[in-house]
Amino acid sequence: MLPTELLMFRVKAGLVEPRRLKPTSANLALAQTLIETFEANLGKRRGALDEDLRALEAGRQDFKVLRGLAHLLTNMSTFEAAGDADPVQVRSKVFELAQSQVPSRKGSALILEQAARSLSLDRPLSPADVQASLYADLPDQQTLVSFEPPAPLELIHRFDLAQAQGMLYRAYELVITARRNEPARYKQLLKYLKFFGLMVTVEGDATFGFTLTLDGPTSLFASTTRYGLAMAKFLPALLHVTKWDLSAAVKPRKDLAWVDAADAEWSFQLTSEDGYVSHYKPPEEHDSALESGFAERFAKTETPWRLEREVDLVPVPGGVILPDFRLVHPDGRSVLVEIVGYWRPDYLRKKFDLLRKAGRTDVIVCISERLNLERAGVDPSDFGHRVVWFKGVLSPKEVLAVAEQAAVPAA
Known part of the structure; x- marks a missing residue:
């Protein structure tokens, strides 16, 4: 997302509208230039990247757009402290040694040599390594180690969405x-x-x-x-x-x-x-192999009933039910299908509690016999004829037989 200072919007009659970028050749070219700038700075310090971005921004009236796009690209980047030594440990050792030395150019070189010897544990360190690591964890000194470049149009889409999110x-x-x-x-x-x-x-x-x-x-x-x-x-x-x-x-x-x-x-x-x-x-279109397998088998079944994936939310006190399928008959009748497969006891208790609270008589409940309902404290007997038990696979014909009894006419 974008920080507040990079949000662009207008307010008209109390309605707030975010700024959007049209995918014009100019905007796509700007996005491409910024992406290439980040790619060119791989392996370089962040300070160098910031200098390149400031150079691109110079003289532009749409500098907030450029900054916004650059901010999103920064979120797609990884910056790390360079060098083989931990900057915090390096600073601690250097400052400790500096307290016992008289400030001088020669003394500074000696401190770096002493720190290198002291800090060389897993691998030897040179005075140059110590100097390079001294402030390597500061933001502008960190190195751009990885970058996942988006396509220019994708970056514009991200910019538009970020502006909407900011609202x-x-x-x-x-x-x-x-x-x-x-x-x-x-x-x-x-x-x-x-x-x-x-x-x-x-x-x-x-x-x-x-x-x-x-x-x-x-x-x-x-x-x-x-x-x-x-x-x-x-x-x-x-x-x-x-x-x-x-x-x-x-x-x-x-x-x-x-x-x-x-x-x-x-x-x-x-x-x-x-x-x-x-x-x-x-x-994914289906949450489980049970659902996808049932849909595949149903497609091969000769029946006037139509299996739909787009279903209604079923609001209930304390939650909501999202049935897996809907069966619709050409005469307008319909019924919802809920498949209960392999789940934890607490999930089963909540699932059946919501089904009862819904009070819907047009929901077929398909239950795997492999579930330990007794251990979960669940008794589905009050769903009566609307329960379909199955072992390995769920039979479309058995579900359709129950649908003929449980379906309700169109409103």
Whole structure:
């Protein structure tokens, strides 16, 4: 992401809009030049890279764009202290020896020789090695040891996304309206929500969409910017979900002279159609071999039923259910399919607790006989005829037989 001072945006009628870079030949050329500058500085000290960047920036009116792109490239780079000795140990030894010497050019050379002999443990050190290591851990003295160059267009995409993320730094409320999506994408979304310490409340239905209201366990006590930073980190995961709208309430920046002092709140709006590109790894289509195997076998089954991957969220008190599949009949009937395979006892208890709380009668629960449900304290008998037991593989025909009984007509 980008530091606050490199964010570029405008506010119009209370709506905040981030700056975006068009993939023009000039912008692509700038991105390519910056990438080549980093590549040319591999093995060199960071101070040399900074000098090259300052030279590129000289006389440019769009210096904030250049700095923003360079900042993102820096995050793709690895800098390390050069030399064979630990700079902290070198400084400690040199300063210790310097206290007993009269300051002089000759004395300085003697100190470096003495330090080299004292510090030569695993391998011999020369006075030049000691001198080179003395301040090698300072930022401008560190060496660029690795760099993963993106394509110029990819760098522009990262810049645009970073600007959008920056709009959430001061957000204190985030509401997402999502429609039907693949469960793997929703599951990735919930994984990142948990990872970044955010909690979500889910409401709504398939007809009008699902509303996800984000909250954080420390949002009432921590600063707004800390909470907003977590939401900003979460944004790239949302981009892998299709068909959504985002609305964020943002605290205005009063430190900017052009900001209207009367503004009590800004609004940041984003949709899945805005063309932002995520750099997070996309989720796998199926979470397990059980799911992919069932889908493959179903594709070979002669049936009017259609197996869909895009399903609805099922909001329940204290959580949410993400069914693995939906079965849809040409006459409009449908039923959800949840496969419970190989999981820990605590997961099984939570899974079945949520299924009960949902109160849905249109969910088929497919359970592996290899699971030790008794040890987990789980009794699925109250799901009645909607339970399908399986051993090695899940039979599509058995699921379809239950679907004929459990499916509900279209609303």
